[in-house]
Amino acid sequence: MAFLGSAVRRVVLAVRPPLSPLCRTSARSYSSEPTKEKNVPYEKTLKQEVQASSGPTKPLPRSADAVVIGGGSLGCQTIYHLAKMGMTNVVLLERDRLTAGTTWHTAGLLWQLRPSDVEVELLAHTRNVISKDLEEETGLHTGWIQNGGLFIASNKQRLDEYKRLMSLGKVYGIESHVLSPAETKDLYPLMNVDDLYGTLYVPKDGTMDPAGTCTTLSRAASARGATVIENCPVTGIQVRTDDLGVKRVKAVETSHGTIETPCVVNCAGVWATKLGEMAGVKVPLIAMHHAYVVTERIEGIQNMPNVRDHDASVYLRLQGDALSVGGYEQNPIFWDEVSLNIVFSTLKQSFTADHKPLMGEAPEVRGFFLGCGFNSAGMMLGGGCGRELAHWIIHGRPEKDMYGYDIRRFHNSLTDNKHWIRERSHESYAKNYSVVFPFDEPLASRNMRKDPFHQVLTEQGCVFQERHGWERPGWFNKEGPAPVKDYDYYGAYDMKKNVNYKYNELLGKEYTFDFPPHHDVIKSECLSCRHGVAVFDMSYFGKFYLTGPDAKKAADWLFTADVNKKPGSTVYTCMLNKRGGAEADLTVSRLEPGAANLPLAPESNGDAYYLAIGGGVAEHNWNHIRTVLQDQGFRCQLTDHSEDMGMISIQGPKSREVLQEVLDTDLSNEAFPFSSHKVVNAAGHQVRAMRLSFVGELGWELHIPKDSCLPVYHAVMAAGAKHGIINSGYRAIDSLSIEKGYRHWHADLRPDDTPLESGLAFTCKLKSSIPFQGRDRLEKQKEEGLRRRIVCFTIDEKVPMFGLEAIFRNGVPVGHLRRSDYGFFIDKTIGYGYIRNPDGGVVSADFIKSGEFTLERMGVTYKAKAHLKSPFDPENKRVKGIYA
Numbered sequence: 001m002a003f004l005g006s007a008v009r010r011v012v013l014a015v016r017p018p019l020s021p022l023c024r025t026s027a028r029s030y031s032s033e034p035t036k037e038k039n040v041p042y043e044k045t046l047k048q049e050v051q052a053s054s055g056p057t058k059p060l061p062r063s064a065d066a067v068v069i070g071g072g073s074l075g076c077q078t079i080y081h082l083a084k085m086g087m088t089n090v091v092l093l094e095r096d097r098l099t100a101g102t103t104w105h106t107a108g109l110l111w112q113l114r115p116s117d118v119e120v121e122l123l124a125h126t127r128n129v130i131s132k133d134l135e136e137e138t139g140l141h142t143g144w145i146q147n148g149g150l151f152i153a154s155n156k157q158r159l160d161e162y163k164r165l166m167s168l169g170k171v172y173g174i175e176s177h178v179l180s181p182a183e184t185k186d187l188y189p190l191m192n193v194d195d196l197y198g199t200l201y202v203p204k205d206g207t208m209d210p211a212g213t214c215t216t217l218s219r220a221a222s223a224r225g226a227t228v229i230e231n232c233p234v235t236g237i238q239v240r241t242d243d244l245g246v247k248r249v250k251a252v253e254t255s256h257g258t259i260e261t262p263c264v265v266n267c268a269g270v271w272a273t274k275l276g277e278m279a280g281v282k283v284p285l286i287a288m289h290h291a292y293v294v295t296e297r298i299e300g301i302q303n304m305p306n307v308r309d310h311d312a313s314v315y316l317r318l319q320g321d322a323l324s325v326g327g328y329e330q331n332p333i334f335w336d337e338v339s340l341n342i343v344f345s346t347l348k349q350s351f352t353a354d355h356k357p358l359m360g361e362a363p364e365v366r367g368f369f370l371g372c373g374f375n376s377a378g379m380m381l382g383g384g385c386g387r388e389l390a391h392w393i394i395h396g397r398p399e400k401d402m403y404g405y406d407i408r409r410f411h412n413s414l415t416d417n418k419h420w421i422r423e424r425s426h427e428s429y430a431k432n433y434s435v436v437f438p439f440d441e442p443l444a445s446r447n448m449r450k451d452p453f454h455q456v457l458t459e460q461g462c463v464f465q466e467r468h469g470w471e472r473p474g475w476f477n478k479e480g481p482a483p484v485k486d487y488d489y490y491g492a493y494d495m496k497k498n499v500n501y502k503y504n505e506l507l508g509k510e511y512t513f514d515f516p517p518h519h520d521v522i523k524s525e526c527l528s529c530r531h532g533v534a535v536f537d538m539s540y541f542g543k544f545y546l547t548g549p550d551a552k553k554a555a556d557w558l559f560t561a562d563v564n565k566k567p568g569s570t571v572y573t574c575m576l577n578k579r580g581g582a583e584a585d586l587t588v589s590r591l592e593p594g595a596a597n598l599p600l601a602p603e604s605n606g607d608a609y610y611l612a613i614g615g616g617v618a619e620h621n622w623n624h625i626r627t628v629l630q631d632q633g634f635r636c637q638l639t640d641h642s643e644d645m646g647m648i649s650i651q652g653p654k655s656r657e658v659l660q661e662v663l664d665t666d667l668s669n670e671a672f673p674f675s676s677h678k679v680v681n682a683a684g685h686q687v688r689a690m691r692l693s694f695v696g697e698l699g700w701e702l703h704i705p706k707d708s709c710l711p712v713y714h715a716v717m718a719a720g721a722k723h724g725i726i727n728s729g730y731r732a733i734d735s736l737s738i739e740k741g742y743r744h745w746h747a748d749l750r751p752d753d754t755p756l757e758s759g760l761a762f763t764c765k766l767k768s769s770i771p772f773q774g775r776d777r778l779e780k781q782k783e784e785g786l787r788r789r790i791v792c793f794t795i796d797e798k799v800p801m802f803g804l805e806a807i808f809r810n811g812v813p814v815g816h817l818r819r820s821d822y823g824f825f826i827d828k829t830i831g832y833g834y835i836r837n838p839d840g841g842v843v844s845a846d847f848i849k850s851g852e853f854t855l856e857r858m859g860v861t862y863k864a865k866a867h868l869k870s871p872f873d874p875e876n877k878r879v880k881g882i883y884a
Helices: 002-014 073-084 117-138 155-170 180-188 210-223 269-279 378-395 419-428 455-458 502-509 519-531 551-558 615-633 657-658 705-724 730-740 773-784 845-849
Strands: 066-069 091-092 149-153 177-179 197-203 226-230 233-240 247-254 257-260 265-266 285-289 293-295 307-311 313-318 323-328 346-352 358-361 368-372 462-467 469-478 534-537 540-549 570-576 582-590 607-613 636-642 647-650 676-680 685-690 699-705 727-728 789-793 804-809 812-823 828-836 853-857 860-867
Touching: 002 269, 066 073, 073 117, 073 210, 073 368, 091 210, 091 540, 117 155, 117 210, 117 378, 149 155, 155 177, 155 197, 155 804, 155 812, 155 853, 177 180, 180 197, 197 534, 233 269, 247 812, 265 269, 269 285, 269 346, 346 419, 358 378, 368 378, 378 636, 455 462, 462 502, 469 519, 469 534, 469 615, 469 727, 469 730, 469 828, 519 727, 519 730, 534 705, 534 730, 540 551, 540 615, 551 615, 570 615, 582 615, 582 685, 607 615, 615 636, 636 699, 647 657, 647 705, 657 699, 657 705, 685 705, 699 705, 730 812, 730 828, 789 812, 789 853, 804 828
Parallel strands: 066 091, 066 265, 091 226, 149 307, 265 368, 534 727
Antiparallel strands: 149 197, 177 197, 233 247, 247 257, 285 346, 293 323, 307 313, 313 323, 358 368, 462 469, 534 647, 540 607, 540 636, 570 582, 582 607, 647 699, 676 685, 685 699, 789 828, 789 860, 804 812, 804 853, 812 828, 853 860
């Protein structure tokens, strides 16, 4: 327990001699002797979990609308919110007793600030449920204690992160204060502040009592008609296949009876993977042991705030007149490696590959929902996530943008890959308290999915990013290759640490909230594209075909734009959920019917469409389309050819000159207009060429069969040599696209944003009579006026911004930036964010024009100019090939 020494020195040694032997220890045992039961701090121990139960506490019903499995924080919150939303014929099954799993030993801390706007909102709902709603409904006290939270910073970067949180908190009305070491000492006299850089104090943070909270939740749910049954382990999940070949949940089996149900909710914590296996559902998490200790009584500790010392990787929770101290080390013990006698004396947490929970409907089985993998944050996120999960079950989707938690964010090839799960979950544990930097990348489980250009780009200095398992180009290092090496577990488990690791060194230089050292490299890539020509490897894009008898009906319903133009056309469009929120943006190309020419064209004797989708969200898109097809009963085939084709995008004023030497077709505006596509020959190889741009320049995408990728790439680079062609990466795309005002899905366009709010009304066929999913919501919103809308901001001072910066109008907070980057052509910082009218009224153009706006970055405000159109090429001349 290396973390313990720093924690004790931080607080206890400031006022007393070294601590006497700790009592009531519940920590990982490093000796060969098992920890004794009397040392475990709670009466309820893990050993009791495996004792024979006395049978279910209530009779099992024959059927239910939903069965929640697991009586921890998420299970109790989910059944409470299901009942509160009106679904009362629901059952919770707990294998032992409520909170018997991970929940009983959780610290129960609740912090209000996180580096995510959605998580701030989720935490706020949890706090409201625990501190107010439950007590008002039941008259019972949940055990909520508002003693505040204190975040310790030992260096400038950490304090910068806290200042970012403080600025975001102002948008949500969360009180917080950045304190000097002296001010920290006044607040917390017991603390040794000699090595502090500063702290962040949040007065209304607090502590929850796990048992009290879950008991009160279950009583509130029961009062609304829900049934909570303890001592009833689940032994199986029945799955049926419907007439369309779709697998659906049928029933839950136990030793004491079977409950027929169309919906199962897996809130089983560390047992979630086993429960998933019962239904043929992959649950990518792994359990690790988490150590914590409880100190003796400390005089003067009463009523002090809870503390997080992120740099020491520890938390200190006030527990009466003592402290509970827990930490995260780089060598956690995996649950599957622990001998039986140690299991009984240690604690388990489930960790996921990206340190985010697993939620939503499983891709494999309809009606099987996940609510697990909360990475030690199940208590604090439980209220917000329980509410969203309940809404998901009842209405088919959550209210908030939960994509970051959605199981569909992972590609299906990874979710049962033990190597990937183990490495990535270890890294997420080891980095649990690391500073969340804007351009961080994982080191674990890399090179899982590589496109045909990977090796040649590596040789040219490509610094890769990981998305969806793919290695995609981030930027190009002028000092030579920087390949990604095998994961070294940060030297844990006697693994030899990687040495002379150039990629890791470059990544370390990204660990800043300032402009990174290679800022000028990104500038060079961007300006080469704006003034000359650049090639972007976008092979990781999803590439799907939609065919079949009902393909046209499906396309009309799925896509907001009218994609049924003549074959050879390509249309930028959105896909919506039932609430009118954008589930995706993509391009849809109408194909000529004919025989198969895979992978470039499917066999079709009717309507057929080629869908090109951002690779990081391809799995989400695939499942959204498939779900809609199933729900609507469309007779269609959706086929995935993402792995069969590469894709390069050649962009810039000189792109036509370069490609005219490579492609055997006329590239003039008349012969090859914008938003069109053709199958052509490129250096003797067939490719699908599309005239499109994701950066706002004249350019084409080449969609290339896998075996033809390298010959075509080399031909393009050879033809472009005299024009100064360069390789460029996604860091440049981020800058170029925000400069042009193009949206990035899940940044400035999310499932809780409508196309009208996000400035994409032009993608919606509202002037036609063609129905599409979400249309009714858009028509209503258009009639009532927009209560929120996206706005572009620029600032004249050269300061870096990355998103989450607060937006003020006339001194009043009205929103925050979703995405921000530096625009090198206009030479300004650019940010996009959604703003609201503080009075709740319509956000009109006049409302925007008449306001004086400022952006707050780390507590410092900057004057900002609001734009109703992109400040770069607002007339779209450059994509048409019109250059002054």
